[in-house]
Amino acid sequence: HPHSRPRHSGARTMLPLLLLLLATAHGLDKLPTLEAPVLASSSLGGQTTASTFVLEQPRCVFKNVQEDTVIWLVVADPRAVPNFTNSVEPGGPGREFQQFLNSSLAYMTLNTTILNYPCPKNPGDITVLRVGSETGCATDKARPTCNGPLPGPGPYQVKFLALNGSKPVAQTAWSKPITLRTAQPSGSIPVPGSGHSAGMIALTSILSILFAILLAGLVAMLIWGSDASSGSSTFSKPEAVTVRRYNTHHVYDQPAARL
Amino acid sequence: MARSDDAIRILQGLLVFGNVVIGMCGIALTAECIFFVSNPHGLYPLLEATGNDDIYAAAWIGIFVGFALLALSILGIVAVIKSNRTLLLVYIILMLITYAFEMASCITAATQRDFLTPNLFLKQMLERYNKSEAVNNNDKRMTEGVTKTWDKLMLQNQCCGVQGPTDWQEYTSVFRTTHSDADYPWPRNCCVMNAQGSPINLDGCKLGVPGYYNSNGCYDAISGPMNTHAWGVAWFGFAILCWTFFVLLGTMFYWSRVEY
Numbered sequence: 128h129p130h131s132r133p134r135h136s137g138a139r140t141m142l143p144l145l146l147l148l149l150a151t152a153h154g155l156d157k158l159p160t161l162e163a164p165v166l167a168s169s170s171l172g173g174q175t176t177a178s179t180f181v182l183e184q185p186r187c188v189f190k191n192v193q194e195d196t197v198i199w200l201v202v203a204d205p206r207a208v209p210n211f212t213n214s215v216e217p218g219g220p221g222r223e224f225q226q227f228l229n230s231s232l233a234y235m236t237l238n239t240t241i242l243n244y245p246c247p248k249n250p251g252d253i254t255v256l257r258v259g260s261e262t263g264c265a266t267d268k269a270r271p272t273c274n275g276p277l278p279g280p281g282p283y284q285v286k287f288l289a290l291n292g293s294k295p296v297a298q299t300a301w302s303k304p305i306t307l308r309t310a311q312p313s314g315s316i317p318v319p320g321s322g323h324s325a326g327m328i329a330l331t332s333i334l335s336i337l338f339a340i341l342l343a344g345l346v347a348m349l350i351w352g353s354d355a356s357s358g359s360s361t362f363s364k365p366e367a368v369t370v371r372r373y374n375t376h377h378v379y380d381q382p383a384a385r386l
Numbered sequence: 387m388a389r390s391d392d393a394i395r396i397l398q399g400l401l402v403f404g405n406v407v408i409g410m411c412g413i414a415l416t417a418e419c420i421f422f423v424s425n426p427h428g429l430y431p432l433l434e435a436t437g438n439d440d441i442y443a444a445a446w447i448g449i450f451v452g453f454a455l456l457a458l459s460i461l462g463i464v465a466v467i468k469s470n471r472t473l474l475l476v477y478i479i480l481m482l483i484t485y486a487f488e489m490a491s492c493i494t495a496a497t498q499r500d501f502l503t504p505n506l507f508l509k510q511m512l513e514r515y516n517k518s519e520a521v522n523n524n525d526k527r528m529t530e531g532v533t534k535t536w537d538k539l540m541l542q543n544q545c546c547g548v549q550g551p552t553d554w555q556e557y558t559s560v561f562r563t564t565h566s567d568a569d570y571p572w573p574r575n576c577c578v579m580n581a582q583g584s585p586i587n588l589d590g591c592k593l594g595v596p597g598y599y600n601s602n603g604c605y606d607a608i609s610g611p612m613n614t615h616a617w618g619v620a621w622f623g624f625a626i627l628c629w630t631f632f633v634l635l636g637t638m639f640y641w642s643r644v645e646y
Contacts, residue, residue, distance in 0.1 A: 172551055172594020172601060177567040181593060257593060262568050276568035313512035313557045318505050327496035330624055334489045337631045341482060344638045348478075352642030 158213070161188050163300040164200075164285050167255045177308050178276035179259030185287045186254055187246035189297055192289055196296060198244065199288045200237040202258065202277075205304055207232035208284050213295040218271035225268050228278050235288070236274040258285070280307040397640055398466055404633035405462040411626045412455030418618055419448035427611040428538060431531025435510055436502070441616050444495035448619055451488045455626070458484060462633075466640065474641045481634055485627060492623040499616035504605050508548040511536060512559035516573070536604075537575050545604035546576035551594070553603070576600050 167174055167181040174181050182200075189198060199217055204227075215222050217235035224234040237256055248254050258274060265275035277283065282304035289297040422445040433439040458481050465473035515536050520526035540546055547553035551572040554561065561573060571592055577585035577599050585591050590598030 170596060172596075172599060173571050173592060174594070176555055176571045179568050179571075253593075253595060255593065257589075259568050260592070262566055276566065308555050310558045310562070311556060313509060313559055316505050316509045316512075316557065318509055319503065322500060323497070324500050327493075327500055327620075330496050330620060331493050334492060334624065334627060337627065338485060338489060341485065341631060341634055344635060345478065345482065348638045348642050352638075 158295055158298050161287075161297065161299045164287060164302045166302075166305060171255070173257075175305070175307050176259075177280070177310055178278075179257055180277075180283075180305055180307060182256045182258060182285065182302075184244055184248075184254040184256055185299065186244050186248040188287070188299060189241055189244070189289050190246070192241055192297055193291060194240075194242060196241045196289045196291050197238050198241055199235045199290060200256065200258070201233060201235050201286050201288050202227075203233035203284055203286075203301075204228060205282060205284050208301055213288055213298065216293055217290075223268070223271035224273045224275050225266060225271065234271070236272050238272065241289070277307060280309045282306040394640075394643065397636060398469075401466045401633065401636050401640060402463050404629070404636065405459040405466070408462070408626070408630055408633060409456050409459035411629070412452040412459065414452070415455065415622060415626060416449050416452030418622065419445040419452065422615045422619065423449065428535060429608060429611060431528070431535045432507065432510065432608065433502075433612075435514060435528040435532050436506060438498060438501055440494050440498040441612070441619065444491040444498070444619050445615070447487055447491040447494075448623065451484055451491060451623075454480075454484045454487075455630075462637065466637070469644050471641060471644050474637060474644065478634060478637055478641065481630065481637075485630060485634070488623050488627055492620045492627070495616045495620040495623075499613065499620070502609070502612055504548055504609075507605065507608060508553060508557075511548060512553070512557050512561075515559065515561050516564060517560040518564055537573075539604050539607060540573070540575040540600065541579065543604060543607040544578070544600045545602050545607060546572055546600040547603055548605050548608075549603040550601060551576055551599065572599070 164182050164185065167183050171181055173179070185198060189196070201211075203211060211233060217238065221231050222234050223231050224236060227234050237258070244254075259276040261274040262276060264270040264273035267273065284301045284304055286301045287299045288295055423442060430439070430442065433442065458477060461473065462477045462481070465477045510532065514529050514532040516533055517529045520529055554572040555567075561570075565573075569592075571594070574585065577588065577591035578597065580586045585598070587595075587598045594601075
């Protein structure tokens with residue numbers, strides 16, 4: 128009789144049940160799920176702005192794919208993430224950038240061949256993707272895969288999808304939610320009323336006191352100084368005093384006295 | 387009364403010396419204030435747009451006070467040597483008037499300097515830089531002045547915004563209404579330029595790659611010259627006034643001892 132391990136009767140139904148569970152867990156895609164995209168380093172000043180954000184390129188993520196595979200970036204509202212299907216073609220109905228957040232809750236953009244993401248990357252190279260940089264096609268309905276500026280602060284979730292023709296062959300996991308910056312109104316900047324520094328207060332008070340002393344001195348000088356000319360401590364003006372030599376004229380007087 | 391005469395001679399000598407110093411300080415004050423009024427750093431349009439350019443008024447007063455101090459010091463020297471009561475009285479009264487003006491200048495410069503905070507310039511930059519519609523001619527002139535000054539500042543000092551390029555991201559601005567965030571996260575002059583005046587790497591600048599855009603703020607470049615201006619007028623004037631205080635007291639005492 129054939130060598131076979133004795134099976135429990137219930138095991139026959141367990142295996143199909145397990146397969147069914149696995150299939151529903153992966154959303155019927157059965158694609159390998161690679162590591163999720165990440166935002167670029169925060170040393171970049173423009174890592175997130177009000178309508179763009181910067182991702183690291185998926186270098187060395189998609190291994191074992193053919194050379195003519197095209198890598199797409201999927202940008203989605205978090206509401207679209209649970210029911211997302213990879214089978215809708217890029218730019219197709221429900222995937223137009225121009226209708227993002229209206230009738231499309233996701234769109235696909237930044238398509239490029241796998242050859243543009245060589246592995247390993249040169250150390251020191253900045254390998255990033257700027258999402259939202261194409262402003263020219265933002266309202267052009269003929270370009271549903273436009274990499275246009277995002278319509279609001281989000282949050283958004285992204286993933287990379289590898290398509291061979293129109294068949295998905297690999298995907299990454301969804302990224303963590305990315306929230307963009309919101310600008311505060313410039314009118315809300317507080318411009319405090321005059322706060323006086325210590326230096327200014329010292330300067331004002333000292334100068335005021337000195338000026339007050341001078342005015343008091345002027346008044347005192349005018350009231351009491353005017354009669355100081357009769358005091359004993361005044362001094363004479365150094366006028367040009369000429370001492371006139373008085374001739375005593377003794378010689379002329381004597382003859383008058385003898386007469 | 388030889389001893390008293392000696393004392394008076396010493397007082398005369400001191401007063402002449404005091405007046406010589408006042409004269410020289412007057413020349414220095416005039417020169418300093420002319421330098422500030424000539425707007426060497428080109429920051430006057432920013433001040434004018436705040437509506438509070440009183441440190442310039444203080445510098446203008448300083449120019450005339452400096453001249454007055456020079457003239458009055460010469461009058462003082464002549465009056466002390468001649469011991470003429472009338473001349474001395476004229477000197478004292480005119481000096482007190484000049485003293486009052488210089489006091490106003492010092493206090494104005496010190497007070498207005500406290501008013502110029504980073505937030506004031508930030509708000510002004512966001513509300514005026516590259517503003518396209520103007521309310522009236524005056525507004526248009528001030529807006530153009532602010533825009534040109536900021537462009538020149540950012541280019542010459544390799545800086546961006548008041549505290550940094552994030553100023554343009556954190557707050558709404560008039561600039562943002564005409565330049566989209568995706569094309570211009572910050573103004574073009576925040577990019578590092580080559581010798582011809584174009585950005586060396588426009589994409590690098592938009593991404594915010596260090597080395598391709600100016601990541602530091604311009605506040606130091608603004609507050610440095612303004613501090614020098616305000617403190618130069620205020621504290622040098624304060625020093626002159628302290629010295630003048632003693633010379634005037636001495637002159638008042640001398641006047642009261644001169645007989646007609």
